[in-house]
Amino acid sequence: MIYQVYPRSFADGDGDGVGDLPGITSRLPHLSDLGVDALWLSPFYVSPMADAGYDVADYRDVDPLFGSLADADALLARARELGIRVIVDLVPNHTSDEHRWFQDALAAGPGSPARARYHFREGTGPHGALPPNNWRSVFGGPAWTRVSEPDGTAGQWYLHLFDDKQPDLNWEHPEVVAEFLDILRFWLDRGVAGFRVDVAHSLVKDPQMPDWEERAVMAGSEGEATHANLGPMWDQEGVHEIYRGWRALLDTYNPKGDPREDRILCAEAWLPTQERTARYVRPDEMHQAFNFHFLECAWRAEDLREVVDESLAAADAVGAPTTWVLSNHDVVRHASRLGLPVGARRPNGIGPTSRQPNADLGLRRARAATALMLALPGSAYLYNGEELGLPDATALPDHVRQDPAFLRTDGEEIGRDGCRVPLPWEADRPSYGFGTPEGVGTWLPQPLGYGPLAADRQRGVPGSTLELYRTMLHLRRTHDLGVGGLTWAEGYGEDVVAFVNAREDGPPVTVLTNLGAGPVTVPDGAEVLVASGPLVGRSVPTDTTVWLV
Structure with a gap:
């Protein structure tokens, strides 16, 4: 069980309105109490923050916005005391334009060794005034920008x-390969447990760079993942050789092969099939790859059964566990997403004028979906705040938005700000306890609806989403569900997802998720371990998951 911390939105230790590493450290007991095994930190490196830190200017230092290297070491030490391992984000596809390498490339001019580390090309058309090809940016607009040469001419x-x-x-360049191996060593030597690899499928491009007519999409959004991310800039064969080199390095940090000491790699790779994703977790490559097909799945029993079957089969074929996920910093939170009509395309953000989700329905389904996910064999990731049942902030005004997807498309794409709003910790404190009492507020405004969902309002309250998560994580560990085996249970209707998770040395756990219109009766003699919502006697209502022994 790995918990994603989005640093600028988790906890603010200095009152400047932006979350930071000391703030995270102060709230680590919350994660220990929740019962997670590890946390994944989104980027905290030195950055001009054009894309919330995913534009890295220095991979070996902490941006002052988030603290210092000493603060990173303190966080790692405190997490170790609490039995929590720490995975950090790595952004290898691109740097910031303020990275010293890119600044050197601009100064050095065409044909220089400095420019060979990136993809510089001559333009087309009269005087090279047109881009080298028709590729489009994921964030909107062309994927090429023209520079001014050192002599001031258009270049x-x-x-x-x-x-x-x-x-x-340019990952064909040996200096790029060597540099990232050294970056890995830098953080491994400081004690991190591994890396989540940003857009892991994009590092290598077809050297011919042919035109590609398909629209680039953000994280498979708008239902286009079935044909997107297949172009000459995605999922090229060369990426696997890179990750074999990384895996070989990580294995040297665990010479005895103790699973408890593994340093891991997790791929963020939005790909059209489970089989393509599974190639990233072959035995000599990565350990995990996010199961975005599960995240994208419609709230229908047939679809859920199909995606679980496909997920387990694809992972089994390469000897790996699958890695379940429902929310992260790039998608509408599932407490909102599941409140939209079933089968609707997943939007890249929800704004004030968008179709609004049904909040009560969304939360009920989100709790049921999470209960289903946490009962499946394999690893699972949680996104900060989902344990509080947080919805997306859908009423953010345009002037506060910071996502480059919103800015580069002139608002055509709402973007990801709504799922990145700072967390509420204490309902009666300024900024709901996110920052210090004398702080300046929060970098994105918190909705009024976040107050009743604050952690202190839910802790110890039976039936709260926080207590549901705590109970499920405890039971998941107690019953070793992550390493169990799944078989489908017979005798239930088509609108029920019913399976048994069994291990060799413990009682099997039966899981029922009711997606039908009518209630489902709990079998005679079965004991209820946990339910995502209230049962009616021995009946499981619609949009509810129950675990039984």
Whole structure:
């Protein structure tokens, strides 16, 4: 069980309105009490913050916004005391345009060794005034930007699959390969337990860089994942050789092969099939790859059974566990997403004028979906705040939005700010306890509806979402559900997802998720371990999951 911490939105230790490493350290007991095994930290590196830290200017230091290297060491030490391992984000596809390498490339001019670390190309058309090809940025607009040469003339173009302040690195260059191996060593030597690899499928590009007509999409959004991310900039064969090198390095930090000492790699790779995703977790590559097909699955029993079957089969084929996830910093929180009509395309953000989710329905389904996920064999990731039942902030005004997807598309894409709003800790304190009492507020405004969901309002309250999560994580560990085996249970209707998770040395756990219109009766003699919502006698209502022994 790994818990994602989005640093700027978790806890603010100095009152400047932005979360930081000391703030995270102060709230680690919450994660220990919750029962997670590890946390994943989104980027905290030195950055101009054009994309909330995913534009890295220095991979070996902490941005002053978040603290210092000493603060990072203190966080690692405190987490170790609490039995929590720490995974950090790594952003290898691109650097910031303020990274010294890119600044050297601009100064050195065309044909220089410094430019060879990135993808600089001559333009097309008269005087090279057009981009080298028709590739589009994931964040909107062209994926190429033209530079001014040192003499002031219009010059070459550089590739950026994301924002123009995020130039893509050239992973065919040996200095790029060597540099990231050294970055891995830097953080491994400080005690991190591994790395979540940002857009892991994008590092290598087809060297011919042919035109590609498909629209680039953000994290498979708008239902386009089935045909997106197949182009000449995604999932090229060369990425696997890179990760084999990384895995070999990580294995040297665990020479005895003790699973408790593994340093791991987790791939963020939005790919159209489970089989393509599973290639990233072959025995000599990564340990985990997010199961975005599960995240994208419609709230229908048939669809859920199909995605679970496909997930387990694809992972089994390469000898790996699957890695379940329902929310993260790039998608609408599932407490809101599941409140939209079933089968609707997942939006990349929800704004004030968008179709609004049904909040009560969304939370009920989110609790049921999480209970289903946590009973499945494999690993699972949680996103900070989901244990409080937080919905997306859907009423954010345009002037506070910071997502480059919103800015580069002139608001056509709402973007991801709604799932990144700072967490509420204490209902009666300024900024709901996110920062210090004398603090300046929060970097994104918190909705009024977050107050009743604050952690202190839910802790110890039977039936609260926080207590549900605590109970499920405890039971998941007690019954070793992550390492169990799944078989489908017979005798239930088509609208019920019913399975048994069994291990060799413990009682099997039966899981029922009712997605039908009518109630489902708990079998005679079965004991209820936990339910995602209130039962009616021995009946499981619609949009409810129950664990039984």
